[in-house]
Amino acid sequence: MQWASWAAFFNMGGYAFYVWFSFGLTALCVVWEVIALRKRNAAALRLSKLLAQE
Amino acid sequence: MNAWLTVLKRDLLLAFRRRSDVATTLFFFLIVSSLFPLGIGPEPAVLSSIAPGVLWVAALLAGMISLTRLFAADFADGSLEQMLLAPQSLALLVTAKTLAHWLVCGLPVVLLAPLIGLQYALPNNALLVLVFSLLLGTPALSLIGAIGAALTLGVRGSGLLVALLVLPLYIPVLIFGAGAVAASQHGMSAQAHLSLLAACSLLALVLAPLATAAALRISVE
């Protein structure tokens, strides 16, 4: 383990913005994609249920 | 006013139904402005010196290409006739359509422009001026372009006429717009250019809808 402290870890040797932005953006994309797909799935099911009950 | 809102809402709704169309204008702008470095070479100094011109020309082209469709669909499916028969001032309805067009095609370009400016190594203050100049100038492009779009409708062979009519009118906007950015790049004030741009847009707002309405009546005959 090469980090002196959590603060050092978060500071990333002065490159915090660049590093955390990169990883954060990636995480955000992943989370957004999964949530969006779940919503889409639910919406599709809801609509076909309406059609089925008609 | 009611019909005005109806037209605005309808056009926005249509744009929303075809969201990909809106995105397409943006991507067109993005792609066209990425083509120039490929043709010219990657030298940042050269790129930054031509950036104002390139970005403004790209914005102008994106606007112009999307404009041709402003009334064409309405003309083809007959809703233009119905608009002409609405018991409202046609010029007013035209402003609604033009506003919708600007919101859908002009505004996104304005917002995307700084990102592309970064690729052209534009400095920060020039980026700001770029956004402002586009914000002030693109409404004029939409308004003037509407006249051309209306004229192209019926008079089929008049493509040249329209280009001749509209592009010269675009040129002042281009010159002031690109000039504003270039001025701020060279450390001068862009104020004068920007006020001229705003004046162009105001003038266009007053005159263009009337001309467009007249052109539409001629085209539909």
Place this chain on the structure above:
Amino acid sequence: MNAWLTVLKRDLLLAFRRRSDVATTLFFFLIVSSLFPLGIGPEPAVLSSIAPGVLWVAALLAGMISLTRLFAADFADGSLEQMLLAPQSLALLVTAKTLAHWLVCGLPVVLLAPLIGLQYALPNNALLVLVFSLLLGTPALSLIGAIGAALTLGVRGSGLLVALLVLPLYIPVLIFGAGAVAASQHGMSAQAHLSLLAACSLLALVLAPLATAAALRISVE
């Protein structure tokens, strides 16, 4: 072969009837390439250094804008259906249409280009290479563009969509074309670039009509 000639002749006749359309493409090329000196400033050294890129991009955009009309009218009025039902290979008929398009929209641009090159202070040998590179490269543009035009038939907003599909595919042609001119400007041989351009065009000639024909069949369904 008979049907091939018929299609070619018909398209040329149509272009002749609507001469203004042809003029529009040229005019567009002219305007786009003259806008830059306006946006960028009159410095001959700068202008000549960006000339290859700007002229090639302008040629590319002019070709692309006219592309949307390649099949659209035929689709709307039903003559495309009739072409599909002709007892001939569709890919062959497609080459006839593409050839007509190139003769009408590509060739004039090639011929006009040196004139504009003069305005950009291009030296004589670079002008020659410019014409050659356009002559070798624009057929590829028409051929590749035809695929995009066919794919976007009947799709609203097709003008911009076509740009989005086709411009990325144009990039090699742009790079080799502008590269050829730039090379000759810098006193190097443009041979390598020109042969690559010719290769692009040949490859496109072999593959693109097949893809276009397939795309047309899909679009007409």
Place this chain on the structure above:
Amino acid sequence: MNINWFKYSSPQTFYPLAGKMIPWFAWLAAILAIAGLYISFAIAPTDFQQGEAYRIIFVHVPAAWMSMVIYIVMACWAGIGLALNARLSAMMAQALAPTGAVFTLIALVTGSLWGKPMWGTWWVWDARLTSELILLFLYLGFIALQASIDDPRKADRAGALLALVGAVNVPIIYFSVKWWSTLHQGSSINMGAAPKMAATMLLGMLIMALAFWMYTIAVALMRVRCIMLERERSADWVKELSLKSASRGKA
């Protein structure tokens, strides 16, 4: 053999199968990602030239790899769909495209974020960067084309054709761009000069890449399920399914 293939290539049978596969891939992705992140931040040593900023490599490179691989896979599915008129293949191609575009975007943005501290600029017109940008355009074109065609069958086939045309062009584009920037080569920046990678770095990148792979599969399966539901909304099996899912929700 044949029969099996056709059985699983019908949406009705593939839908539940995909549903069963998704958790597996999702968990694999999560585990690999955690391992990868541990290597990237805890094990991999600080780079003596670039400092800590180099850790961006652990998302940047896998994302860049994925962006290219997904395009190839997508084109393959599209080609199969077009040749065999197989609906499922076309749906897979359609399901992959957005994920591919997202990875391309991630590669571009993380690359920029890396470039700013390293090169002092967000963007240079370097061959690799430029071709990545063009790849993004190709994805967007594919997505936009499919989005603007309403008949799904037609959209499938038009998209497939475009993907294939793109696949033929990608190598041409790549080499032309490469050649272009080496000929011009005005800037002093050269990405090839990245430091020799330590074994741990390589391992970290590989594991992250694997995690992205698994994630891609899971997400593509999820998306293909949505597409099936939307397209076959009036088919009986979808109606039954929707009724069942609702009653399960209530219970």
Place this chain on the structure above:
Amino acid sequence: MLSAQGLACLRGDRLLFKNVGFELNAGGLLYVLGENGSGKSSLLRMLCGLLTPEEGTVFWLGKKIKQDSENYLSNLSYIGHLNGLKDDLTALENLQIGARLAGNHVNDAEALASLTKIGIARCANLPVRVLSQGQKRRVALAVLWLTKAKLWILDEPFAALDVASVDVLAARLGEHMTNGGMTIITTHQDVLIHAQTTQTLRLSA
């Protein structure tokens, strides 16, 4: 109420008709007949004010229609060869927007009712794009169950309609005339419409 005097129409360099006049009163029906190309559509567009007559004038309540156009247009419902529908909007939305542009507010229930009348309620929430020729025509015609306009000008409303829809539309036209409305219509088909007074205007090419 609507009258025309000495109308002449020039298309290209061909004089389609001249000296056409008529007077149409409440409850009246005017058939405009003639061969293909005799200028029926042109006449109808003239009456709407979409086309400027070469000679002659159209009057509404004794005033020139160009003079008091706002009033005239709010009393007019025109359906031409083209349907005036947006492919990307649903039938319902199209109907509502069309009505609102013409100046009537229409809620969902009213719009749906009119679609039901002409037998395409089933398509109410489909985008018009996916409808067939005749279904589209019916959506365009549904506005006739909503409008409060006195004067209807219809250019071949029966074209592309199937037999059942033709009857429904004819009945609606009869009802309109019974209520004191006026209709001007062109058609190549033989359809019986009840009206208080029926006139025929024959254009010859």
Place this chain on the structure above:
Amino acid sequence: MLSAQGLACLRGDRLLFKNVGFELNAGGLLYVLGENGSGKSSLLRMLCGLLTPEEGTVFWLGKKIKQDSENYLSNLSYIGHLNGLKDDLTALENLQIGARLAGNHVNDAEALASLTKIGIARCANLPVRVLSQGQKRRVALAVLWLTKAKLWILDEPFAALDVASVDVLAARLGEHMTNGGMTIITTHQDVLIHAQTTQTLRLSA
């Protein structure tokens, strides 16, 4: 000669029809009837090979039409909802080009004769743009006096035609069948056409 088996058509997510089949022999006439939107036009396009059937096959002389498409197409004349005319060309030019694309050489006199038959010789040298709806349709139909195709597939050929033209066309169709030709036709109008055998295919929405 032309036969179809088990045709099914899927449009969007709606199954328009399935299991449609028929057999049409020399001198035979096939009416395709149905309401608006029942899929008549789609069926006709399928028979031409413009639309791929979801299921089923179309045979010409016992061979799949996709297999021997060149032969099939040179025996086929299709006129759809759209006229396939170029607005900027004259009626005569349109007619000649259309015929030449389909593989017949036609000189001016022949083309003019066929325009005369359908009663628009007067418009022969006008650009199609200025013709009315019905006149355009007639130019498109004039090709039926020129083609040597055995199989005619006509989608609502009578729409927008005036009464006189309807009769002329019906007579021409009768003549074609007498000469051993085959015709497939959709229409909403009642028109009497003479044929050796007449079949009706009714699509229900």
